[in-house]
Amino acid sequence: MNFHKQDPPQDVRKHAAEEKRIVEEYKNRKEQIPKTRYSLFSPSNLLIVQQRERLLLSLLRNSGLSQLDEHKILDLGCGTGFWLREFIQWGAQPGSLYGVDLLEERITEAKKKCPDETHLHSGTASSIQYPDQFFDIVLQATVMSSILQPSLKEQIAGEMLRVVKKQGVIIWYDFFMNNPNNKQVRGIRKQEIKKLFPGCRIVLKRTTLAPPLGRLVAPYSEFLGILFESLPFLCTHYIGTITPK
Numbered sequence: 001m002n003f004h005k006q007d008p009p010q011d012v013r014k015h016a017a018e019e020k021r022i023v024e025e026y027k028n029r030k031e032q033i034p035k036t037r038y039s040l041f042s043p044s045n046l047l048i049v050q051q052r053e054r055l056l057l058s059l060l061r062n063s064g065l066s067q068l069d070e071h072k073i074l075d076l077g078c079g080t081g082f083w084l085r086e087f088i089q090w091g092a093q094p095g096s097l098y099g100v101d102l103l104e105e106r107i108t109e110a111k112k113k114c115p116d117e118t119h120l121h122s123g124t125a126s127s128i129q130y131p132d133q134f135f136d137i138v139l140q141a142t143v144m145s146s147i148l149q150p151s152l153k154e155q156i157a158g159e160m161l162r163v164v165k166k167q168g169v170i171i172w173y174d175f176f177m178n179n180p181n182n183k184q185v186r187g188i189r190k191q192e193i194k195k196l197f198p199g200c201r202i203v204l205k206r207t208t209l210a211p212p213l214g215r216l217v218a219p220y221s222e223f224l225g226i227l228f229e230s231l232p233f234l235c236t237h238y239i240g241t242i243t244p245k
Helices: 009-032 043-062 082-089 104-113 150-163 190-196 211-217 222-229
Strands: 073-076 097-101 119-122 135-141 164-175 201-209 235-243
Touching: 009 150, 043 164, 043 201, 043 211, 043 222, 043 235, 073 082, 073 150, 082 097, 097 104, 104 119, 135 150, 150 164, 150 190, 190 201, 190 235, 201 211, 201 222, 211 222
Parallel strands: 073 097, 073 135, 097 119, 135 164
Antiparallel strands: 164 235, 201 235
């Protein structure tokens, strides 16, 4: 059952073309980026993951959502299920976890890695196949910066607001800076986030040491990596919460 209103035909075509571009880009990226880059055995990636985890758990606690076993959680662009497995470690029940991704092969891999009770399917974030106010937590992590079509970003933001409960929260983790070496992603600044989620309470914090700098520093000094990441002007991402009012 489709819970989303019908889009104008021109938007449907534009969004389908943009989603096709994204799928092709991720397939190309998979071939070009070494598997070890996102391994927790990589000091620079471990630095990113641990700092992000501390901040996210603090944000959830401050939002009154620390008892995750009581909440339904949606991960948009769930990939192979990394965040879903993190939520399980933090206390969420597998049967209350939902993941959606454009790439069928990623969902296939996620099903191998996540508990059987986890709800996983391939589909578009612009038309989420769940009822209004169904989720307590909706996560998007580096999904929106991969979208270059403004109307598709607006559509996805609207869907996130539709499916999250009024007392729930949207978790945001994404680039606010452009990557000069990758024109297929575009950083999203505070003003754009505010336009995507009008009338919402938005709390954002800069995090994640610029990856090239992290890969240079972290293998030699964990202390310097943590120190540099504490300096906002060296960070490339926002992490935060978006709460409907």
